[in-house]
Amino acid sequence: MDGLPVGPTTTPLVIKAGWLDKNPPQGSYIYQKRWVRLDADHLRYFDSNKDAYSKRFVSVACISRVTAIGDQKFEVITNNRTFAFRAESDAERKEWMQALQQAVAEQRARARLSSAYPLGVQGSEPPDRAGSLELRGFKNKLYVVVVGDKVQLYKNLEEYHLGIGITFIDMNVGNVKEAADRRSFDLTTPYRIFSFSAESELEKEQWLEAMQGAIAEALSTSEVAERIWAVAPNRSCADCGAPQPDWASINLCVVICKRCAGEHRGLGAGVSKVRSLKMDRKVWTETLIELFLQLGNAAGNHFWAANVPPSEALQPSSSPRARRYHLEAKYREGKYRRYHPLFGNQEELDKALCAAVTTSDLAETQALLGCGAGVNCFSGDPEAPTPLALAEQAGQTLQMEFLRNNRTTEVPRLDSVRLLEKHYSVVLPTVSHSGFLYKTASAGKLLQDRRAREEFSRRWCVLSDGVLSYYENERTVTPNGEIRASEIVCLAVPAPDTHGFEHTFEVYTEGERLYLFGLESAELAREWVKCIAKAFVPPLAEGLLARDFERLGRLPYKAGLSLQRAQEGWFSLTGSELHAVFPEGPCEEPLQLRKLQELSVQGDSENQVLVLVERRRTLYIQGERRLDFTGWLGAIQKAAASSGDTLSEQQLGESDIPVIVYRCVDYITQCGLTSEGIYRKCGQTSKTQRLLESLRLDARSVRLKEGEQHVDDVSSALKRFLRDLPDGLFTRVQRLAWLEASEIEDEAEKVSRYRELLVRLPPVNRATVKALISHLYCVQCFSDTNQMNTHNLAIVFGPTLFQTDGQDYKAGRVVEDLISHYVVVFSVDEEELRKQREEITAIVKMRVAGTASGTQHAGDFICTVYLEEKKAEAEQHIKIPASMTAEELTLEILDRRNVGIREKDYWTCFEVNEREEAERPLHFAEKVLPILHGLGTDSYLVVKKHQSMEAMLLYLASHVGETKHGMMKFREDRSLLGLGLPSGGFHDRYFILNSSCLRLYKEVRSQRPWSGAPETSHRPEKEWPIRSLKVYLGVKKKLRPPTCWGFTVVHETEKHEKQQWYLCCETQMELREWFATFLFVQHDGLVWPSEPSRVSRPVPEVRLGSVSLIPLRGSENEMRRSVAAFTADPLSLLRNV
């Protein structure tokens, strides 16, 4: 193969040229003078020496013999045809014959040399496109072949096989453009214009594309290719061995042939990023070229093809199917790869990767990434948290380049679904339909403008056998074009009257074309949409067809447990609901787009990802195809926005409260509770208006920040919004009833009337009333500072909520009553109150602390939290809002440090007490702020994995009931009781832990044989209510605990006195069982968030695996914060303040 010429294959040198007489065609006696030219590949003859295009050409490879016949004549003999020429003299004939014989011999020698890649009759490359075309000036259709940088014309298919053609056009001088006629196009060169006509519009497009490819190839340069070929293994395709591969996968770092490149593309950019060595010139930086010289095919195959069974190896001549199979196995599944010794041990792989990237060992990096090391794993070094940063620090530019190119590469998985095969094997239902449709020319981008009626042409359309064909009219036999149902990726129905036709629908294809069809009749249009949908949606997803949809199609997505790789799912958009059918998942509830907690587009322009976060799940939709993805993006964004002015048309948060209301209430709570005249004072009109506009447009994306918005602007925006509600908060229908209720004299009767009326409100209104009144109650609790007592608030809000002029106090009285009787009217239960007490306490403490130190933090507390261990590099400073749970804090820290959560990683926030040498894993739902307040100077918070959680969960799962009893060693901390002396130490005691308390018995009297529970003395020596205990793991060494499996238990009495004592178990298992039971009874059985019952951010489930790919931003925390804070009764919460 080394003997093959390297470099462009165009215009080989002319070996010999001159005038010869060619024997006449049959039926004629006159010899014709022809200009004949021979080069290494072809013998051609022309009308004259000035012509650029031959009359005939014969492939040298097909010449079997050259023989002399009488009269200076000689014959060029091919398998099937003989061409006779006559020279001017014997000498000239000899020269021609020698030249021809030598060319044939050399051609054969070349063919032998590259036996691995035999030069076929029709040349060395398979054609990019071949078929019949009409060419103006020719009576019959020609057989046209686009191959490499040439367009070859043959009389017919038979001659193509014989290697005898008319002429070929070097596309370095070619240009193609559409002609006026829908099926015609011109190939223009400086010497001649070839006017072709295809069978259909669709075929024309395919020919245009192929010819444009040939032009690109002709204009390509081989400079990069030649540099990369400087290393021998790069001179043949990494996958099939074909010579002179001029394509490459820049993330896999291998050089491949054009045919393999086609299949690589089919693997998707998540597996292989395909670029041309010759055409994508901008990609080839010096660094990338150097990387290919160092890694390239040698290292690539050393890793990826370490174990290829001969039966599965590829040849240059392998079929597309074999290629697809091999490449799927090689790169998507990693079937043939060389397993790294650390394979399967994620932590070690990541560590090894972090080490490798600081060295020049690129092959090691390749092997580690290919075996699952996390390209974005956390290095443990905050200065250089990722492998990329480490490589940069170490000055390893090639490593950096390699990591960058692999930033989004999927880890190979043996069990990966073969999308392609799957896709092809789907049997689509057969649907038939026909009729006239109006159609515009297909487009390569979204239709932004209205298409006028004149732009549509009437076409007879037939849908049958999985193909939608369109014809000039119902009598035409050959279609103008066709769309295969299997190629349809999306079907969209624009709103009526979007275009010149009242009813239209759009069909998007895999090849990124958009076809617009129109009709007058709504009924006929719906019928067509239904039929086309049926034709391209597989049975698996046909449930989506039951609804009227605006958009329907398939998209690559990642969700749930399968974040490693994208799969294809089926989606439909109906109103503000996104329905999805996943091939492997259970049936899913539709996503309520207006209730999304996050909707964002991430990634760069090449790899866009649409992130949708709903309460319990996160969905990533990938922009693999640009055109239909852009369409979906716009439609989803539109559907997620508020659709009108009424309350229920707004973007909604959890508990059905409009995000717009929530945002304002939250902000006032954080920053405005102590602001004098809050809600009475007006903000600046212009600012208020601007704010309200942006909230109405997309409240979800509005972040109100202290210092940027004045509380009075925000409060005014909220009042304005409520006042302008078309139907009012209490609705037009019921408004009067509420006002009348306020006149009921008997208080109890009045309250029960309010409760009745509340039930009658629509859910969104009811939730909003509750949130608002709860908030107002909180505001009036601060009336000492803000001067807004219940009466003042009622004066402001009565007319706002009832949209009256304020002349009559009835509206105000309703508001005043609702605030005063909040607990009863809204049925706020004890549990809700208890939960919120700490939060409100914290807010108030914060406020006091803030004023004392002269800073205005309005409820925000900045705290230091460590990741994994207490050291300066692991520090995170984090704002702790009042409602933040331990789980939210944990996730926030992991997010910030880009730490991925894997299955069975029980990341937990611990409260560590250094003095006591004990630590307490916070329960996931525990509020962090109150804990921070109780934290002494010798304590801190750290987020790390809870090593015993799995064992504890297993224990709890296998254990019925919620009690535990047994012996433990017990010791009281007498120093706390003022004795100041270390006491005698640990003593055996019998403990019983049940759902309400922990009891200690001094002695066990006897064993009752039938129950297993030892009979104890009737009265326990001590007894503590379980909920007032805080249990820490560990006992300080100074106390010389008898075993290393101990607890430190803190009991806070009602009088806020603290007692502390210590417990020790015999074994670690026992310790875990006691601790698990403590957690179980303290938290009503919910020890670790299980998905369905989970109230807070559900991230661990959806983030298994490769979290770091797309970090989430936590907006839902904020969402829940104040809503939760104020749906409880502030009255009771503030009792302890």
Ligand SMILES: [Zn+2]
């Ligand atoms: Zn190949």
